[in-house]
Amino acid sequence: MASNFGNWQCAIDNLTTTAKSDGCLKSFFNLDNNYKRIAFIHKKNFINDVAWLPLYWDNCHSMLRKSTEKAVRYRDDGNKYFQKKQYKSAIQCYTKSIQHASTAELQQNQAFALGLGNRSAALFYLKQYQACLGDITMALTSGCPCPTADRLKIRKIHCLVNLGRGQEAQQAIRDFKKHLSGHTDTEKKVKDKLEDDIASLEHQLSQNWLGEPDGQTDRQLPQLFQGPSEVITQASLAVEMKHTCSKGRHLVAKQAIPAGATLIVERPYAAVLLQDHLHSHCHNCFQTLSLAPIPCMECCVMLYCSVECRDTAWTMYHNIECQYQDLLSSVGIAHLSLRIILTAGLQFLLAFSDQDRDSVIRGLTVGPKYQRDYLAVHDLLTHEQDMEAEDLFQYSLTAYLLLRVLIDVGWLPDGASLEDELTDNMMCIGSFLLRHILQLVCNAHAISELQVSQVADSNLVDSKSQVRVATAIYPTASLINHSCDPTIIASFQRDTLVVRSVKDVAVGQEIFNCYGPHCKRMSLTDRQQALSSQYFFHCQCQACVQEEQSIQQDEVPQCPACGVDQVSAPAQCPVCLHNSETLASDTKQADRLFQQGLDRLQQMDIAGAIVSFSQCVELRERSMDRHQTPLCEARDCLARCHAMTGQFSLASKYLELNLSASELKYGDSSIELGYELQKLAQVFFNDKQVGKALNVIDRALGILTIHFGKNSGNEDIEELVQMKSCLIEYQAGTDT
Incomplete structure (x- = not known):
């Protein structure tokens, strides 16, 4: 939100405090539908108590304009x-x-x-x-x-x-x-x-002189395994929808599914680019912008990858949102609720209650079919019965604010105004806005992309991480239930979601997604707390059940440093010689050395960085299990430094030590292991260790292909294929 006005979250926090103290919140919580909630917010004039809003409405039409x-x-x-x-x-x-x-x-x-x-x-x-x-x-x-x-x-x-x-x-x-x-x-x-x-x-x-084309070519989307389903139109024929009272709607394997099979290819019904990426990604399709982005014709903020994306965005939603960008950025994920409404269109929404249903299963149209349409979005669960009173109140305030935006811009017909009683049309749109905000808490998907972090512009040993770029609603992917040890992995081609199996699935087995808490990345306690607070269920997936049983059976004390079982709790571990005082001292010193190494590396003092990271690794090896994350991070940085100085054999030594840690922590087909193998392959390639490099490349390709597909145009896969081709050519040349 522009600093000249205010912040919406702060405003609704203050309104919630007032509503609790005067008893309004209790009255609000007794309301049983969204129509009544929107009417309650309107009648009590809560929004008029936000002091900076009148100033905003008076000025927003001239803000962010051309100059x-x-x-x-x-x-x-x-x-x-x-x-x-x-x-x-x-x-x-x-x-x-x-x-x-x-x-x-x-x-x-x-x-x-x-x-x-x-x-x-x-x-x-x-x-x-x-x-x-x-x-x-x-x-x-x-x-x-x-x-x-x-x-x-x-x-x-x-x-x-x-x-x-x-x-x-x-x-x-x-x-x-x-x-x-x-x-x-x-x-x-x-x-x-x-x-x-x-x-x-x-x-x-x-002279028939021809240059080389530049720019990116559009990657073809992968084909669904066994072709598309006749019922779930965005999914593979190999999956089908089931419904039970305990599981609700869910997807199961209709036939045997191998690892790497493409199960869903789906564009979002609606999506919103995150504020941090407004200057780096297309506002419409979320592609990384080139050096020559196309601006919005009205505001001086939004950028697009092409004229086509600019015109599409303007027609569908940006003509309404253009002048309210500061306010919309302040409402967070609720912005996507407005985008859903604008995508559906006013006339469609006002007539929506008259839609025929062909099945008692939510989301199915006449046919029956489950499609990427508004019905599928509308019928996603809201979990409003599980919401805390304060949360439900704040979501209702935000829905009413978005309704105010639509009225202010003239989107609603008949000169609608909030000065008088709400009309039926206002109530209808307000209730839809609130419904979608409630749904997004549990059903929104993060659109992410893989980004590489480099130090000193060196590409010898890179670190890769998934960065959230946008928030979207994918109704087909929302059908998949959670497991802390999932069946599938999701990747993105621009805004298109591609879901692939990461393990074999037998006929009749359920297909699982991971909603964030993964058994390889979070403890059981943390996973259960996260899932309960956001998704309102206690996870009983196979991974959680087995871990609970293991905890109940395992009462043998362990050394906190090396993890070795001990009959009692001695003052000093007989294996790693750990005691609490030396561990605390070593940990503190290792942390200082690690930060010192990062600072030296950033300043291109590679020799000094090697000294700092080497000492850090030595201390952490003395006080930690060889698979612990801080030790692996120090090894990785040390490997990067050795690679930058051309000491590839030393670099590969530390990267190989991290392989077993990655495999143990994340699994032998995990994307994390795939990236560790790719880093090691780069070092072996630069060191001309052909045999080792080819072996590691094949392992990395096997994992990355399962996750991204063989012909996906994935840059990491293409790089590995090129390295392999160069190595084979080099090997053939040396053999002759």
């Missing part, structure tokens, strides 16, 4: 970087210029077109020809002045030639010659220069 003055200033900054040949910095400034330039003022100034034209020049020098072409096309259709337009047309032909698009380049040359011959007033010196450029380009084409 020609800023557009010119950012373009001038970009020109300075361009003159210094700092093209990436120039592009960042030109992008800001384009974001702030108003497309409604093209006749008065050409800030938008000139920003695009300048950015295309920087992109050209970076050989980003496809992105350069896109900027040129937009600039030429946005009122670009003639001298600049001529330069852009020449640059366009250069891009086409470099991309190997000969026929298009030839047509563009013919068009430009015709254009040039029709402008007799063009200064002779300028005209001669343009004609020379055209002649040079024609010569390149006559």
Whole structure:
């Protein structure tokens, strides 16, 4: 939320405190449906007690709007970087210029077109020809002045030639010659220069000179195992939906399913990009933005990967949300509730209660079919009967705020206003908003992507982690029940969810997802607490049941350092010689050395970092089991340092020690083990240890293929395949 106004969460916390003290909360909690809850919030005028909201409503329509003055200033900054040949910095400034330039003022100034034209020049020098072409096309259709337009047309032909698009380049040359011959007033010196450029380009084409295409190609989505189901349209034919009183709706294997099978391929019904990624990912499809993103035509915030995504977002939802972005970012996950409403559409929602149902099982349409549609979303569980009074009250306040947004923008018909009694239409939409907020607590999915963290721009030993980019609702994936030891893993191609089996599933067995608490990553107590607080159930999956039995049977004391069973609790462990005083001292010193190593590594003092990490590893090996996470982290950093100095044998030694820890902790088919194997493969590859590298690559490929699919276009799989190909070629050369 913009600091000039306020924070919605703070506001509803204060309203909740007041409602508890005056007895309103107790009255509210006795209400038994969403219509009554929205009406209660309206009648009590709670929202009017938020002091900064009137100021926000008065100003939100002019916030985040375009500014020609800023557009010119950012373009001038970009020109300075361009003159210094700092093209990436120039592009960042030109992008800001384009974001702030108003497309409604093209006749008065050409800030938008000139920003695009300048950015295309920087992109050209970076050989980003496809992105350069896109900027040129937009600039030429946005009122670009003639001298600049001529330069852009020449640059366009250069891009086409470099991309190997000969026929298009030839047509563009013919068009430009015709254009040039029709402008007799063009200064002779300028005209001669343009004609020379055209002649040079024609010569390149006559020599059949072709460049290499750049940019990313769209990856094809994987095919569902055995084809799509006739009932669950986004899922494999190999799965079917079952329903019982104890489990509710769930998915089981209709036939034997092997590990690596694609079970669900589903686009979200609705999704929202997280605030932290507004400048790095497309607001519509969540693809990582290129150097040349496309801005919203109205606000100076939202960015897109293409004109198509921009126009799609505007038509579906952004035309409503554009002026309320500060407020919507403050309501958190509830923003997705508004997005669901806008995706469904007003007329559809007002008529929704008249929809026919073909089955007593929720979400099934006539047919019966379970589809990626509003019915499937609407019929997801809300768990409102399990909610605490305070939570339900705050969700209702937020739903009412979102209803206020829709009324303020004129989305509801008949001049709707909250000054009087709520109309039936207001009540209907308000109750839908609240319903979806309640559902999202248990049914929202995080769209994540794998990101690599590197130190000092070294790619020798990388650390990979899943980073949450957006929040979405996938009605088919929501059918899968939880297990702390899941059957499947989810990955994403832009906003499309791909669900694959990570183990064989026999006919009739249930298919399980993990809602977050995983038996390999969290203790039993922590898992049960997390699942109970968010999902309102006590987990009795096989992993939890076995762990509970193991805890009950295992009463033998263990050494807290090395984990060895002990008959009693001696002052000093006979195996690792642990005692509490030395352990505390060693732990503190090891932590200091680890941080010291990180600081030295960041400063490129690799030799000093090796000393710090080596001492840290020595201390942690003395006081910890060889599989404990802090020890593995220290080994990993030490391996990175040795790899950066070309000591690949030493690097591989520490990475190999971590393999067994990763396998024990996460399992022999886990994605974590796959990434550890990939790191080790990189080191063996650089050390030209062909046999070891090929063996490790095959193991890594086996795991990553199960998780991501053979032809998914996954960058890690492609990198391993390329390494393997190079090694085989190298091996063949040395054998001869």
